[in-house]
Amino acid sequence: MNWLEKRDKCLSLLKEGLVIPAHPLALDKNGKLDERSQKAITRYYCEAGAGGVAVAVHSTQFEIRDAKIGLHRPVLELALEVVRNYENSDRSILKIAGVIGDTDQAVKEASLASELGYDLVLISLGALKGKTNKYLIKHLSLVSEVLPIMGFYLQPAVGGRELNFDFWRKAAELNNLVAIKIAAFNRYQTLDVIRAVAESNRSDNIALYTGNDDNIIIDLLCQYDLVKEPNANSLRFVGGLLGHWAFWTSKAVEQLEEIRKTNPVDSVIQSNLLSLAARVTDANAAVFDAANNFAGCIPGINEILRRQGLMQTNRTLRKDETLSEGQLENIDRIYSIYPELNDDEFVDENLDRWLT
Numbered sequence: 001m002n003w004l005e006k007r008d009k010c011l012s013l014l015k016e017g018l019v020i021p022a023h024p025l026a027l028d029k030n031g032k033l034d035e036r037s038q039k040a041i042t043r044y045y046c047e048a049g050a051g052g053v054a055v056a057v058h059s060t061q062f063e064i065r066d067a068k069i070g071l072h073r074p075v076l077e078l079a080l081e082v083v084r085n086y087e088n089s090d091r092s093i094l095k096i097a098g099v100i101g102d103t104d105q106a107v108k109e110a111s112l113a114s115e116l117g118y119d120l121v122l123i124s125l126g127a128l129k130g131k132t133n134k135y136l137i138k139h140l141s142l143v144s145e146v147l148p149i150m151g152f153y154l155q156p157a158v159g160g161r162e163l164n165f166d167f168w169r170k171a172a173e174l175n176n177l178v179a180i181k182i183a184a185f186n187r188y189q190t191l192d193v194i195r196a197v198a199e200s201n202r203s204d205n206i207a208l209y210t211g212n213d214d215n216i217i218i219d220l221l222c223q224y225d226l227v228k229e230p231n232a233n234s235l236r237f238v239g240g241l242l243g244h245w246a247f248w249t250s251k252a253v254e255q256l257e258e259i260r261k262t263n264p265v266d267s268v269i270q271s272n273l274l275s276l277a278a279r280v281t282d283a284n285a286a287v288f289d290a291a292n293n294f295a296g297c298i299p300g301i302n303e304i305l306r307r308q309g310l311m312q313t314n315r316t317l318r319k320d321e322t323l324s325e326g327q328l329e330n331i332d333r334i335y336s337i338y339p340e341l342n343d344d345e346f347v348d349e350n351l352d353r354w355l356t
Contacts, residue, residue, distance in 0.1 A: 007148040010120045011178040013094050014207035017238035017260065018051030019253050020096065021246040022059040023079060024301050025071070026311045033071055034312055035078060040354035041310050042082035047350060048343070049253035051239070052094030054122055055079045056109075058158055059243045059301055062100060063317040065109075072109075076116055084117075096150065096241070100124045103139045110146035120148040122181060122241070126159040133167045137174070144176035150209070150241075151180040153193055157294050162189070168196035172206060181241045182219075183211025190219075191226065198227040198235055210237045213244040213284050217277035220259045243297065244284050247304040250343040255280075279338050286330035289323075296324040303331060308347045310354075 023045070026037035045053055055076055056064065064071035076097060083093050097113035099106045099121045110121045123143055125136060143149055151171055154160025160183070171177060182193050190212060197203050210219035224235045245252040259273065287304060289296030299322055302314035314323065335342065 006119065007176060007178060009092070010094065010148045011205060011207065013051065013092060014179045014209070015238060016051065017256065018094060019049065019239060019245055019249065019256055020052040020054055020094065020209070020241040021045050021050055021249055021252075022057045022241060022243045023053055023055045024059045024243075024246050024298070024305065024311075025061050025064065025075065025317070026302075026305075027315050027317070028312050029315075031315060031317070033074065036355055037311050038075070038078050039082050040351070041305065042079050043086075043354040044310060044347065044350070045249055046083060046086040046093060047354075048250035048346070050093070050245075050249055052096055052241070053079055053083060054096040054098060054241050057096075057098035057122060058124070058154070059246055059298055060098065061298065061317050062159070065100070069317060073112065073116075076113065076118070080117055095119045096122050098122045098124060099143065101127050103142055106139065106143050107146060110143050114147050118147065120150055120178065121146075122150045122152050124152055124154055124160065125163065126154060126161055129161045133164070133170060136163075136167060137170050140171060140174055140177065144174060148176050148178045149174075151177055152211070153180070153182045153184045153189065154211075155183055155185040157185070158297060160184075165192040165196055168193045169199060172197050172200035172202055175202075177202075177206060179207040179209055181209045181211040182237075183213070185212055185214050187215075190215075191224075194224045194235055195226040198224070198233065203233045203235060207239070208235060208237045210240040211242055213242050213288060214281055214290070215277075216240060216242065216244060216284070217255065217259070217273060217280055220256065221262065221273060221277070243301055244280075244287070246301050247287070247308075248341055248343050250346045251341055279341060283334040283338055283341055286327070286334045289327050291326070291330070292324040296322065296327045299323045300327060300331065303328070304342075307335075308344055309351050310347065 026034040028034040095118045097118040099109040219237045287300040299314045305311040
């Protein structure tokens with residue numbers, strides 16, 4: 001498959017609308033990589049019906065790139081090893097690698113992803129605070145020469161930076177940008193990105209993915225008519241790439257399927273979906289530790305997977321990154337009042353096999 005065919009295949013898969021979990025990092029009780037659990041989690045995603053997996057992203061922990069830790073390549077390889085066992089002529093699973101840092105680092109990471117067999121890269125611009133739009137667009141362009149790219153609006157609270165409308169308007173014109181993950185956790189900024197895509201001449205060639213873990217269901221339900229021109233397209237989020245979908249993944253697949261059945265033009269959105277939206281956001285607030293500006297976000301994700309038996313511990317690579325005071329009790333609360341959101345039964349039925 002040549003480069004253009006790879007790009008077109010990525011776009012085709014993305015436009016179908018996929019559940020893409022942001023893959024966490026499984027550590028043992030000594031803080032070392034737990035390969036058995038790491039592979040079990042990837043098997044869980046594949047069997048839950050995820051259409052893709054994103055690795056080396058925020059929930060995988062950016063610290064895996066530290067030379068003293070040395071987990072960047074091994075974690076990328078482990079995910080590929082598992083995913084390839086689930087792919088066949090009837091099923092492709094999109095393999096996404098996160099890339100960070102300055103341009104040299106980002107290109108190097110994209111080259112590694114390409115060498116290993118990843119399909120596209122998700123580019124975080126958090127390390128480029130203070131850089132101009134012109135610089136950022138050049139950065140995206142150079143990385144996109146290696147692999148197709150997914151733009152990424154990551155909220156500042158977890159390492160991102162603000163990106164204005166003018167930036168996204170220019171980014172939307174890059175031919176090798178096939179998708180954008182919007183995780184601004186901000187309605188105004190989210191609409192900036194959507195309007196920028198709508199005003200571009202490439203709106204048919206960019207798949208919008210929600211990363212707004214605080215607003216997942218509403219993002220997916222809405223139709224966005226932000227440009228009133230004769231040939232302007234209505235836009236929708238077709239899927240999500242989410243830390244919130246790193247747990248309870250089979251339920252996320254069911255939710256996306258139910259949302260697909262709604263027609264925002266011809267029907268009224270069912271009240272049960274609006275109620276679901278509130279429950280999912282409340283659950284996310286507990287797991288992501290919204291009360292403490294998301295300080296316990298990654299440990300919260302890991303805690304759910306620990307409870308399900310998919311991880312030994314909720315620990316992270318940073319000793320100071322732990323569950324916040326009261327977060328555990330808040331997770332207990334949402335587990336108790338929203339049992340329909342978890343997929344513990346699905347995991348329990350398959351866990352022993354996934355861990356072999």
